Amino acid sequence: MIGNALLQCAGLAALANLPLIRAVPFLQTPTTTFSSAETVTPAIVSVMNVTSHGPFTGPPASTTGALTASTILASEIPSAPPAPGTFNYTADGKLHGPEPAPFTPNGGLGTNGSAPVSRPQSDYDYQSLALALYQEWIEWDLFHFGLKNFSTNQFNSSGLNADDRFLIQYMADQEVGHATLLTNILGAQAPKQCTYNYPVSNVREFLDFNQKLTRVGEAGAYGFIPHLNNRPAAQLLLQSVAVEARQQLIFRQLGGQFPMPVWHIPAIPQSWAWTLLAPYISSCPTNQSRLIWQNFPALSILNQPNPARINASDAFNETTGAGINTLSTANITNSQLCQNATNPTNQSLNCAPAITQNRTIPLSYPGRQVFLHWDTPGKLVGPNNSYVTNTTARVPRWAAWVSQLNVTYSRLLNINLRNQTAFTFQPNVSTWDHDPAINGTMFLALTDARLNVTPFNLSQLNPHVAALGVYQAG
Template identity: 65%
Template sequence: MAPSAAFGATALLALVVNVGAVPVASEPTTTLTSYLRCQTPYVIEHHNVTSHGPYDGPPATTTGALSTKILAPSIEPAPPPPQIVEYPADGELHGDQPAPFTPSGGIGTNGSLPIYKVASDFDYQSLALALYQEWIELDLFHWGLATYPEEQFDAFGIDAETRFLIQHMADQEIGHATVISNMLGPQAPKQCTYNYPVSNVPEWVDFNQKLTRWGEAGVYGFLPKLNSGPAAQMLLQSITIEARQQMSFRQMGGQFPMPEWHTPGIPQSWAWTLLAPYISSCPYNQTRLIWQNFPALHILNQPNPARINGSDVFNETTGGYANTLSTEDLNEDDFCVNATDPLLDCPPAISNNRSISLSYPGRQVFLQWDAPGQLVGPNNSYVTTTNVQEPKYALWLSQLNVTYTPLLNVSLEERTAYTFQPNISTWRNNPAVNGTMFMALTDVDLMVTPYNVSLVNPHVAALAVYQAG
């Protein structure tokens, strides 16, 4: 029973072989069996990256996203498929059963042999993006453990057992990278070098929880749209682990583990925009991506989870798309990890309840955004672009909602504005704006929902992570 070549020797089936009939005898006999065991497959070649920091090599000879013939400037909204509209959804069966206890319908349910490989350009480019994400996580987790002394981890409550958890999470990325690389084939992206916007343990933990959030949300955005259902299945079984990693890093940072009721999905161009600036250089002839890189949105009063009062801040980030918290201006008494009041403290824990919220409805949020044309990503070979001349709205993407608030006091010369955090709920008693979420500036308030968020891309001026809770 040979495994599919597209997925290597991963058919972990033990075949039981009866080596002979047992003769009839008056004394007890034993049926002898032998087990043909499949060889445990090797993981992909990987190593600890030895170089970190911004790219300082020669200008790239190829710049911009991968591209071919473009059929239209954007994808226009269209009516829903009629079979979905017409299905009665009354709890009754409306088709013949293909097998006992099996309803009609579904995708990939006809018994055809699953092939665990990409099946379209959409599949390839989406999984290649996911692989870039897995590689940076593998390095980032190892790098932090190797860079910061144990005493600094201990000072913020991250003890040896928790550090072993982080090491284990890095090892998980080896498996994720192996699975995706096998599905992509020989041109799959390889490990790169990286540049991280952090200088101590709390900043590193905060960057981790933001990076794993856009990695998780980026896959949720494209997973149900892959042409290859088998590839989607494999990726699903990796991204569920990444979701647990994101929650773990929130817990290490003293944040409530999962304040939201739903985790949003974001378009691939959003995930690549947020990821690419932290990749310094990649091997020659590295697989290039098609996705857009938007300009950076700087949230000037980004909430700071390391503070006792994390919402009362200004310019306390390390900059860039992640808007990672900065501890530069914090005194020891400002750190919530040092607070003695259980309603104010934030030690690493399964859960923390803090009486001062990181953000709140009606909060004035000050914004500044970069001009397009910046060189970002591997070897500074990608270019930030946007079609927007004048942004007019802040788009808040969280849970199941896309909500717009108007930009006020817009200065195109300074590229600054402000808006107010909206007071909306996904469900009653469930604030929609919560957790580690996403904000974009747009020139229209286009109606989009979780499955078609990418339709707003032609209207996005800048992009960032917003730390709502």
């Protein structure tokens, strides 16, 4: 193309005077030219090897309960109408204000050219980001725990090979980056790595606990990111949570579940995430930063669907504990383990690790009777048994199903306050046509009222929550 252009510009008369243009030979070995010195990579936060595990056995904590200020302005944040000006903008696709710069619409937060500074700007910011850091630390340890405590043969028997184990190792390494990010944002008092107690005894239980715990972390971050005062920190955390979401999907695949059976991922308040996370933290370093968030009593789903079964809904008392309600394989016969379902005429009964599994028998279904038991408040949980479960709710009357974009209530029946038991029926509702609202790894709360809330203001429900757990709907 260069030679042709020269000929056209020079004209035919000058053709004889042009130098001969030779083709440049193609270089078989690519080379790279460095135009600047290599940048310095910041150090990652220091991490310990897999720590000791098990329940807390130390002396009673000298300080118990959540962090609290000397002044509390009200028993709960009152409901209010939409903020002034909410409906002022005309959403017609036209521009209604001057452009700050070419191709830049008027409005937005943090768009005025100010240099971004990623640091907490309120107690809300600090407490939320500290909670996220507790989550990153436990995930780093949990992933390593499984690789260290279960043998190669145990992983192979569960259908996971060396490449799968390397993937889990790599996801553990990702948590170092997440923990480093949040530690640098929070500063010197950022929570440190703790010791933990996991309710798992085999690879299948390990995978299920992972997919539930990562859903708690993912949904918990989605719940508070839009409310952070510091938008640069919110941006960085969101980029970490995008990876967390992929981890949750992968652990579902490794456990033989459909990777993403919902159209929208639920979001939960910080107190819900802390309630579900704290029971698995045994002890933390002295002077560890304390959190303000509430610890609700744990909810047990007595017939929690068990994805390790061919028919998950046949399960009863097959979890390793309340709250997250991790599956247990202890009482499942080999013939009922879906991983062993090898009938060539019905491969959809099988739940071996796979990119996707379309199982014939759903884990749960609308109209399913769900049996519930909840703890009384006052239980010591969390680091050094220094947090106390509590609730301000009266007698629970409703089950609040929190999935996708919806909070759907079903009435509690046969309530027995002495035994702390009741049952309800899984509602038959859809978010959109052909999209069942109640699906996937989701959340179930017992409440004393039916509040109209959205994922953006779900924390308004906190004063009415009597107990909380994870429900495996699909």
